Amino acid sequence: MRNTIRRIVSISLVILPGLFGAAGCGNPAADVAPAKVSAPTSTGPAPVVAPGGSEAVAKGTNTSKLPEGAQLLPIGPETSKIGFIGSKVTGSHKGGFNSFSGTWALVADKPEASQISAEIDMSSTVTDSDRLTGHLKSPDFFDVGKFPKSTFETTEIAKGSTDAKAKDATHTVTGNLTLHGVTKSIQFPARIGVATDAATLDSEFFLNRKDFQINYPGMANDLIRDEVVINLAIRAPRKS
Numbered sequence: 001m002r003n004t005i006r007r008i009v010s011i012s013l014v015i016l017p018g019l020f021g022a023a024g025c026g027n028p029a030a031d032v033a034p035a036k037v038s039a040p041t042s043t044g045p046a047p048v049v050a051p052g053g054s055e056a057v058a059k060g061t062n063t064s065k066l067p068e069g070a071q072l073l074p075i076g077p078e079t080s081k082i083g084f085i086g087s088k089v090t091g092s093h094k095g096g097f098n099s100f101s102g103t104w105a106l107v108a109d110k111p112e113a114s115q116i117s118a119e120i121d122m123s124s125t126v127t128d129s130d131r132l133t134g135h136l137k138s139p140d141f142f143d144v145g146k147f148p149k150s151t152f153e154t155t156e157i158a159k160g161s162t163d164a165k166a167k168d169a170t171h172t173v174t175g176n177l178t179l180h181g182v183t184k185s186i187q188f189p190a191r192i193g194v195a196t197d198a199a200t201l202d203s204e205f206f207l208n209r210k211d212f213q214i215n216y217p218g219m220a221n222d223l224i225r226d227e228v229v230i231n232l233a234i235r236a237p238r239k240s
Contacts (some may be wrong), residue, residue: 021076028085028092029206029227032163037211039218040176041155066105066134067113071198073236075102075118080236085229089222095127096231097137104236106199111171111192112157116201120150142180142214150179161189173203181210190232201234 060189066072083096102118127133137144154175161169169189177186190203206227209215218224 016108024130027179027225027227028087028229029225031165032229033161033163033167033169033205034190034227035205035207035230036186037208038187040183041174041185042189062188065105070105070107070114071238073104073106073238075116075234076100076237077105079198081231081234082118083231086224086229087233088218088224093127093129095125095130095133097121097124098126104199104201105132106194106236106238108194110197111194111199114157115154116157116173116175117153118151122148122150134178141214147179147181150177152177155185157192163189169203173201177212178195179212180214184211189232196238198238199236203230203232206231 046137067203077098077100080100081096082100083094085092085094087093097120099121100118102116103116107113122142123137125133125136125142125144127136136142139146152175154173156174158172158174161172163169166189168191171190171192172187174185174187175189176183186207188203190201193200206229209224209228210226216224
């Protein structure tokens with residue numbers, strides 16, 4: 001009898017830690033470069049592409065402020081993706097946005113002189129859970145009824161990256177992000193490429209949602225993490 005009890009205890013000591021470990025969730029941001037967040041930087045008018053995915057300039061855009069020799073390229077969901085990963089103690093969810101538009105004012109031989117701007121329709125938020133998608137649009141998170149748009153405008157693009165987690169980044173991008181009615185300057189690593197058919201920007205970094213006053217904590221025993229991983233896969237087509 002004693003031997004049987006000992007065997008049961010031994011098996012439990014091996015199995016239970018694995019079960020409890022499986023119930024948890026590692027932080028997706030653990031191996032991702034953090035965005036540096038600070039007060040917004042003043043900037044001149046940024047180029048914004050007109051809806052429809054063409055190289056037409058939106059009404060009111062001040063083209064005199066564009067970099068010399070810049071080619072206006074469209075940014076949209078037809079060729080690009082803006083995604084995110086949020087997590088809590090028990091799991092993580094992937095999401096993104098189905099509707100966004102923007103412009104890359106590309107200086108092909110000197111990408112650092114380029115300007116990028118984008119606008120996201122927050123009502124186009126989508127995730128791997130319909131219930132979560134609805135909750136993210138509510139006042140607990142994005143509050144899309146009050147803050148229907150988010151915008152981003154670059155203020156600087158510099159060569160290289162000093163972040164050890166930046167992996168294969170070629171540049172550091174700095175710009176003003178307006179999210180949830182809050183505007184901050186964010187800086188993140190990116191891999192930028194220029195080819196004859198397109199300009200590309202790929203990046204993975206994380207933001208702290210509380211920097212943008214998104215403070216919903218979640219359940220007491222299932223807290224939502226502050227870090228949200230952002231994934232950018234931008235491909236702006238160039239006319240041949």
